[in-house]
Amino acid sequence: MSVAELLVSVGKPDEAIAFPRWMMLPALVLVSLGSIFRFQARLADGPWILLASAVALAGTKLGARLGNPLMGPFVGALLLGLAANLFARLRVPTPQLLLVPGLALLVPGSFGLRSLNSMLSGESTAGIDQGFQMFMMAIALVAGLLFSNALVKTEANS
Numbered sequence: 283m284s285v286a287e288l289l290v291s292v293g294k295p296d297e298a299i300a301f302p303r304w305m306m307l308p309a310l311v312l313v314s315l316g317s318i319f320r321f322q323a324r325l326a327d328g329p330w331i332l333l334a335s336a337v338a339l340a341g342t343k344l345g346a347r348l349g350n351p352l353m354g355p356f357v358g359a360l361l362l363g364l365a366a367n368l369f370a371r372l373r374v375p376t377p378q379l380l381l382v383p384g385l386a387l388l389v390p391g392s393f394g395l396r397s398l399n400s401m402l403s404g405e406s407t408a409g410i411d412q413g414f415q416m417f418m419m420a421i422a423l424v425a426g427l428l429f430s431n432a433l434v435k436t437e438a439n440s
Contacts, residue, residue: 310335317383327379330369334384338362342388356422358388363430370436377436381427390419 301309314332317323323331338358345357362384366377394416401409 306339310339313387314383317386320386321382323379323383330379331383333369334362334365334380335387337365337380338384338387352418352422355388355390355419356426359385359423359426360430361426362388363427364434367430367434367436371434385423388423390416 310332314328314335317331317335318325318328321331338361341358341361342354344361346354348357362381363377366380366384369380370377394413397409397413397416399409400406400412403409
């Protein structure tokens with residue numbers, strides 16, 4: 283055992299690190315602040331972006347509890363689309379103010395990178411499987427948004 287291993291506990295590369303639940307709120311605030319800069323939004327839109335991030339995250343967690351891994355992105359996109367359309371009817375000037383930052387949390391970009399990495403490493407079966415999984419998650423996101431637009435229409439798409 284080395285000195286570094288005594289000082290720092292290093293897990294397996296693919297092992298997920300569980301953070302305490304209380305870190306969810308500070309993480310959502312940081313993601314929202316980052317989204318304000320990334321999408322060049324006004325600071326006054328910060329609460330709307332925070333709401334969109336919270337709805338997307340809560341929907342994904344709720345959908346993941348339903349057993350199928352594709353239900354997380356579907357329910358997250360469905361609830362995000364419903365919230366965006368409802369708030370666009372009531373107050374927010376455009377549903378994209380909520381949709382764009384919320385969808386940025388839901389998009390499975392890491393699957394594409396992992397798929398490409400596996401393919402280049404000679405693990406073609408794993409690469410194809412991960413690419414297919416990414417494609418299915420993208421379909422789940424689109425299906426959630428389509429269902430939300432069918433359930434709640436804004437004045438623009440009435």
